[in-house]
Amino acid sequence: MTSEPLLSVRDLRVEFSTSAGVVTAVDGASFDVRRGETVALLGESGSGKSVTAQAMLGIIPKPAGRVTGGSIEYDGRDLLALPATATRELRGREIAMVFQDPLSSLNPVFRVGAQIGEMFRKHRGASRKEARAEALELMRRVGIPAAEKRLDDYPHQFSGGMRQRVMIAMALALSPRLLIADEPTTALDVTVQAQIMDLLARLQDEEGMSLVLITHDLGVVADVADRVVLMYAGRVVEAGPIREVYEHSAHPYTAGLMGSLPAIDGPRERLTPIQGAPPDLLDLPSGCSFRPRCAFASERCADEEPVLLGAPGRPAPHSSACHHAGKVLTDAP
Ligand SMILES: Nc1ncnc2c1ncn2[C@@H]1O[C@H](COP(=O)(O)OP(=O)(O)OP(=O)(O)O)[C@@H](O)[C@H]1O
Ligand SMILES: [Mg+2]
Known part of the structure; x- marks a missing residue:
């Protein structure tokens, strides 16, 4: 693991035109993913996690959505400035994605072995026979029992x-x-x-790849992530090494989420939602978006939108976007 990030997202802004108005789904998000590191992108529903991922992959639904600002640097190249063909190429080869619903991404009419093998045929020019052997090997690696028999099954049979x-x-x-x-x-x-x-964590380790895990469920990623990036209303509100952020939350939103977990190494538990409703992106409050749900909110929070800064008195790279970060650090349970 070197300190130079593999992926560097800076001031990313993504907007959607909807019948009700323009929604800023991602509003100036910045974070890094280093080589060989697992980063959890965490936040409530609608906080902009998937849209951030779509921007990284160049698959923002058009024409409703568009990137209106910022950069996404991957290995020194700005993905947002690359021609579409180059991003497609990178996406196939170097940046891969797994979604929540595999059925929607698998073709129902092709056998699973052929679909995996197609990757090798398309990108590596493998023969049918070679592709089948590679597919079998991969199915074994990801722990599919009796892989040889299952090569010729269809997705719905799994x-x-x-x-x-x-x-x-x-x-x-x-x-x-x-x-x-x-x-x-x-x-x-x-x-x-x-x-x-466990499989993702093992493969990440074996391959030495970087892994971005998007979730609203901290319990699921607590023991595989190195770092966590918390999003709220399209903004990054806190980021840092997972144990540091868990033990020394410097944003009231995170403190609320973390407070609901028994222990980082303890039994997995779903986060209990914190009080109040997630914000309406079409009608955000002035200043800090989290303000209406926050016990620390003051006049300054209504006047001035907090920016992401080093968490006071905590080691870098722990950062928080809260005017009262210092108080949160001393007061939170
Ligand atoms: N295709 C779209 N058209 C219009 N608005 C969209 C679209 N996709 C996302 N948005 C807006 O962007 C916001 C963020 O969406 P996103 O899918 O990134 O949330 P999320 O953090 O991934 O939530 P979840 O945990 O529910 O998956 C949504 O609340 C919605 O307002
Ligand atoms: Mg999502």
């Missing part, structure tokens, strides 16, 4: 967890340097969730 393993196999086919997993276990039951998380 359980949810096994289908997610198939998706992971496809994502790994070309040995990506960055894997983005958007709620990869949300649709699965708790036991299978843990198995898929």
Whole structure:
């Protein structure tokens, strides 16, 4: 792991035109993903996690959505400035993605082995036979039992967890340097969730790739993530090494989320939602978006939008966007 980031998101801004008005889904988000590191992108529903991932992959739904500002530097190149063909190429080869619902990404009419093998045929010019052998090898690596028999099954013949393993196999086919997993276990039951998380963690380690895990469920990623980036209303409100952020939350939103977990190494538990409703992106309060739900809110919070700064008295790279970060650090349970 070197200190130079593989991916560097700076002041990213993404807007959607809707019938009700223009929604700023991502509003100046900045964070880094270093080589070989697992970063959890965490936040309530609607906080802009998936849209951030879509921007990284160049798949913002058009024409409603568009990137209106910022940069996404991948290995020294700005993905937002690259021609579409170049991003497509990178996406196939170096940046791979796993989604919540594998059925929507798998083709129902093709056998699973052929779909995995297609990656090798398309990108590596492999023969049918070579592709089949590679697919088999990958299915074994992602822990699909009796892989040889299952090569010729169709997606619907697999359980949810096994289908997610198939998706992971496809994502790994070309040995990506960055894997983005958007709620990869949300649709699965708790036991299978843990198995898929363990698989991702093992593969991340074996491949030395960077992993971005998007989730609204801290319990699921607590023991695999190195760092956590918390989003609220399209902004990054806190970021840092997971244990540091967990033990010394410097934003009231994070403190609320973390307070609901028993212990970082303890039993997995879903976050209890913090009081109040998530914000309406079409009608955000002035200043800090979290203000209406915050016990620390003051006049300054209404007047001045807080920016992401080093958490007071805490080691870098822990940062928080809160005018009262110092107080949160001393007062939070
Ligand atoms: N295709 C779209 N058209 C219009 N608005 C959109 C679209 N996609 C996202 N948005 C807006 O962007 C906001 C952020 O969406 P996003 O999908 O990134 O949330 P999320 O953090 O991934 O939430 P979840 O945990 O529910 O997946 C949404 O609340 C919505 O207002
Ligand atoms: Mg999402």
